[in-house]
Amino acid sequence: xxxxxxxxxxxxxxxxxAWQMPDDYPISPSGNGRHFVTKKGDPFFWQADTGWLLxxxxxxxxxxxxxxxxxxxxxxxxxxxxxxxxxxxxxxxxGDLPLLNGDPTKPNEPYWEYIDTVVQMAWGKGIRIAMxxxxxxxxxxxxxxxxxxNASNAKDFGNWIGxxxxxxxKLLVADTNPYWTNKTAVSSDYTSGGVxxxxxxxxxIPVYDEMAAGLIEGEGANAQITTHSTNQWFxxxxxxLASAFFGNKQWLTFDSSQSGHSNYAPNAPIPWWNAAxxxxxxxxxxxxxxxxPALDNExxxxxxxxxxxxxxxYWNASDVRTGSYQAVFSGAAGLTYGxxxxxxxxxxGLFTPAGSGPAISWATDIHLPGSSQMQYIKKVILDRSASPxxxxxxxxxxxxxxxxxxxxxxxxxxxxxxxxxxxxPTGAAFTIDTGKLQTGKKITASWFDPLDGSxxxxxxxxxxxxxxxxxTNGTHVDWVLVLExx
Ligand SMILES: *[C@@H]1O[C@H](CO)[C@@H](O)[C@H](O)[C@H]1NC(C)=O
Ligand SMILES: *[C@@H]1O[C@H](CO)[C@@H](O)[C@H](O)[C@H]1NC(C)=O
Ligand SMILES: *[C@@H]1O[C@H](CO)[C@@H](O)[C@H](O)[C@H]1NC(C)=O
Ligand SMILES: *[C@@H]1O[C@H](CO)[C@@H](O)[C@H](O)[C@H]1NC(C)=O
Ligand SMILES: *[C@@H]1O[C@H](CO)[C@@H](O)[C@H](O)[C@H]1NC(C)=O
Numbered sequence: 352x353x354x355x356x357x358x359x360x361x362x363x364x365x366x367x368x369a370w371q372m373p374d375d376y377p378i379s380p381s382g383n384g385r386h387f388v389t390k391k392g393d394p395f396f397w398q399a400d401t402g403w404l405l406x407x408x409x410x411x412x413x414x415x416x417x418x419x420x421x422x423x424x425x426x427x428x429x430x431x432x433x434x435x436x437x438x439x440x441x442x443x444x445x446g447d448l449p450l451l452n453g454d455p456t457k458p459n460e461p462y463w464e465y466i467d468t469v470v471q472m473a474w475g476k477g478i479r480i481a482m483x484x485x486x487x488x489x490x491x492x493x494x495x496x497x498x499x500x501n502a503s504n505a506k507d508f509g510n511w512i513g514x515x516x517x518x519x520x521k522l523l524v525a526d527t528n529p530y531w532t533n534k535t536a537v538s539s540d541y542t543s544g545g546v547x548x549x550x551x552x553x554x555x556i557p558v559y560d561e562m563a564a565g566l567i568e569g570e571g572a573n574a575q576i577t578t579h580s581t582n583q584w585f586x587x588x589x590x591x592l593a594s595a596f597f598g599n600k601q602w603l604t605f606d607s608s609q610s611g612h613s614n615y616a617p618n619a620p621i622p623w624w625n626a627a628x629x630x631x632x633x634x635x636x637x638x639x640x641x642x643x644p645a646l647d648n649e650x651x652x653x654x655x656x657x658x659x660x661x662x663x664x665y666w667n668a669s670d671v672r673t674g675s676y677q678a679v680f681s682g683a684a685g686l687t688y689g690x691x692x693x694x695x696x697x698x699x700g701l702f703t704p705a706g707s708g709p710a711i712s713w714a715t716d717i718h719l720p721g722s723s724q725m726q727y728i729k730k731v732i733l734d735r736s737a738s739p740x741x742x743x744x745x746x747x748x749x750x751x752x753x754x755x756x757x758x759x760x761x762x763x764x765x766x767x768x769x770x771x772x773x774x775x776p777t778g779a780a781f782t783i784d785t786g787k788l789q790t791g792k793k794i795t796a797s798w799f800d801p802l803d804g805s806x807x808x809x810x811x812x813x814x815x816x817x818x819x820x821x822x823t824n825g826t827h828v829d830w831v832l833v834l835e836x837x
Contacts, residue, residue: 369463369464369467369515370467370470370471370515370516370517372517372518373474373518374390375389375390375391376474376479376518376519377390377517377518377573377575378390378395378479378520378575379573379575379604380604380605380643380644381394381644381740382740383642383740383741384641384642384643384644385642385644385682385684385740385742385743386644386684386739386740386742387605387644387684387685388740394733394739394740395427396427396684396685396729396732396733396739397427397428397644397646397684397685397686397687398425398426398427398428398685398686398688398725398726398728398729399426399427399428399429399430399481399646399648399685399686399687399688400421400426400428400429400430400687400688400689400693400722401429401430401649401652401687401688401689401690401693401694402417402421402429402430402431402693402694402696403430403431403432403435403436403483403525403694403695404431404432404435404437404694404695404696405417405429405431405469405696406431406432406433406435406443406465406466406469407432407435407437407441407443407444407696408443408444408695408696408698408702409444409696410444410445411468411469411472413696413714414469414472415472416714416717417693417696417713417717418472418473418476418478419476420717420718420722421476421478421717421722422476422477422478424722424723424725424726425725425726425729425730426478426688426725426726427477427478427479428478428479428480428481428520428685428687429473429478429479429480429481430480430481430483430522430648430687431469431480431481431482431483432482432483432485432486432525433449433463433466433482433483433484433485433512434449434450434455434484434485434486434488434489435449435486436486436487436488436525436526438488439453439489439499440453443462443465445461445462445465447459447461447462447465448462449462449463453499454499455485455489455499455500455504455505455507455508456504456507456508456511458511463515467515470516470519479518479519479520480519481519481520481521481522482512482516482519482520482521482522483521483522483523483524483525483579484508484509484512484521484523484524484562484566485500485508485524485525485562486524486525486526486527487524487525487526487527488527489524490524490527490555490558490559491527491531491553491555493534493535494533494534494535494536495531495532495533495534495553500558500562501558502557502558502561505558505559505561505562505565506561506562506564506565506568507565508562508565509561509562509563509564509565509566509567509568509569510565510566510568510569511565511569512565512566512569513565513566513567513568513569513570513571513574514569514570515569516570517569517570517571517574518570520575520576520577520605521566521574521575521576521577522577522578522579522607522648523559523562523563523566523576523577523578523579524558524559524562524578524579525578525579526579526580526581526609526649527580527581528578528580528581528588528589528591528596529554529555529556529558529559529578529596530552530553530554530555530556530587530588530589530596531552531553531555532550532551532552532553532585532587533550536550537550537584537585541584549587550585550587552587552588556596556597559578559596559597560600560602563576563600563602563603564602566602567602574602574604575604575605576602576603576604576605577593577603577604577605577606577607577646577648578593578596578597578603578607579593579607579609579648579649580592580593580596580607580608580609581609581611582609582610582611582612582613582623582624582626582649583623583624583632584623584624590635591608591609591624591632592606592607592608592632592635592636592639593605593606593607593608594606594636594639594643598639603643604643605643605644605645605646605684606636606639606643606644606645606646607636607645607646607647607648608629608632608633608635608636608645608646608647608648609647609648609649609650610624610625610626610628610629610632610647610649610650610651610674610678611623611624611626611649611650611651612626612651612652612655612657612658612659612666612707613625613626613657613658613659614626614627614657614658614756615658625756626650626651626657626666626674627651627670627674627756627757628755628756628759629647629650629651629674629677629678630674630677630678630680630681630759630761632647633645633647633677633678633681633682633683634681634682634744636682637681637682637744644684644685645682645683645684646678646683646684646685646686646687647674647675647678647683647686647687648687649687649689650671650674650675650678650686650687650688650689651666651670651671651674652666652671652689652690652691652694652707652708653665653666653667653668653670653671653688653689653690653691653716653719653721653722654666654667654690654691654692654708654709654711654716654719655691655707655708656707656708656709659706659707659708661706665691665708665709667721668719668720668721668724669776669827669829670757670827671688671721672721672724672725672728672801672829673757673776673827673829675688675725675728676728676761676774676776676801676829676831677759677761677774677776679728679732679763680744680761680762680763680772680774681744681761681763682743682744682763685729686725686728686729688721688722688725690716690717690719690721690722691705691707691708691716692704692708692710692711692712692713692715692716693713693716693717693722695713696713697710697711697712697713698712698713698714699712724801724802726804727799727800727801727802727803727804728801730804731772731799731804731831731833735765735769735770735772735833735835738765738766738767738769738770741765741766741767742763742764742765742766743763743764743765743766744761744762744763745762745763745764745771745787746761746762747784747787748762748764748771748773748783748784748785748787749762749773749781749782749783749784750781750782750783750784750816751781751782754777757776757827758776758777759776760773760774760775760776760781761773761774762774762783764787764788767789768787768788768789768836769788769789769835769836770788770833770834770835770836771783771785771787771788771833771834772799772831772832772833772834773819773831773832774801774829774830774831775821775829775830775831775832776827776829777824777825777826777827777828777829778821778822778823778824778825778828778829778830779821779824780818780819780820780821780824781818781819782816782817782818782819783816783817783819783832784815784816785813785814785815785816785817785834786815788834788836789836790814792836792837793836793837794811794834794835794836794837795834795835795837796808796809796810796811796819796832796833796834797809797832797833797835798821798822798830798831798832798833799830799831799832799833800830801829801830801831806833807822809832811834819832
């Protein structure tokens, strides 16, 4: 009798104290709207890993292995999903379903208690979870049939999520856009090419607005919210950026694109974004007013076949690294890395592989080299401790052709000219105009190695337009030049 009442008491406690947001958990946009800061005002560089099915497909031992690995590589955010793309009839590793009777207003407590445990464990290792409350699937399925979350219940669902998970940045609805059409039909048009009749769209904006209103009601006005768009893959609506749909909404506090995993040649009628030009959507977001922190929140995954097709090679570490440097130097507030087998937590014998890359256990692919190299992108920015929050993109530093795709050069600098940095994906000699640096002071020059985060001295005593020749060159031999006023 006594024992069971203690158990009941503990049960209630664990329920009531499910997720108590630590005071220093929230991040928010910096004063200039370009970056994230912690509660204390310290710069927070978003270094995210994509772990969509983390809550769903791993048991707690495995969650710990995963988080330890990511924490050791400097990741400070993991993207993970509440109501997953696998649907509400797919149980987690404990056998629990997310909802009772598939009703988004009736969460199944044990499922979310497990999520609480994972969120807590991640924080213990210095990792915040950016949560997707519900995958796009719950708003509509790919052929545009309405899902279980709609304008009548989205607010209740959002309110529940907001109350339960305050402080976690939210990617409202994932891998879709609020103007949707029949994807199956568009895909078959794309495959056959040629002319098509105009698509008719369904406008799901009211569902997004209701869910966002619910989140804010549940967690308060500091809720950090974006949407996670698809890659741009059909014409006719706004382009696939969170701000293109919701730029006029108060609830949108940070911006996001998905440059995705494809590099199809521009092939009318469907203008897929080329994943090797992920810097272009970043430039578009950077140019949008009001300023919001911008992220390429799904760039080509390491070890995913180009275009998701096994006939192609897969994106490797240097592809991923180049895309991430290009996005960050073009003004992104950080980077989101992903590995194809890790985002889905593929376990041979237990799950069906997505087929978009070679089927290798997540436990092997957490060790892919790109995952270790992402931390150096954060390092080269935060090492400019004078002013990482005053950083702006500035292509005018580069003299001449900046190249495209995997050879595109990018430059960024302190707004007051205390430092500048240029990323080259090829190591070929390039010319820059150093006129934006403060004059009359000693300037040190160094080569930063994207493979290990080390600096080597760069001999330079010049001013004005100068040619810089990196230590080595070749396809995918990348370097960062850093000039800093002492
Ligand atoms: C987690 O799953 C792995 C295999 O998939 C197993 O070896 C391990 O014992 C499990 N741990 C727990 C706590 O269930
Ligand atoms: C939302 O879904 C519920 C449950 O299926 C339904 O009763 C309600 O009418 C729907 N509301 C809208 C606006 O479609
Ligand atoms: C979507 O398009 C496919 C292919 O054209 C078609 O078979 C299917 O019926 C369409 N679905 C809806 C709901 O319109
Ligand atoms: C990665 O792939 C590119 C081709 O996209 C190739 O040039 C490069 O050598 C590869 N890098 C590594 C480290 O294998
Ligand atoms: C690449 O390096 C070689 C050897 O140092 C040098 O001769 C060549 O000019 C470099 N190429 C470019 C494009 O900088």
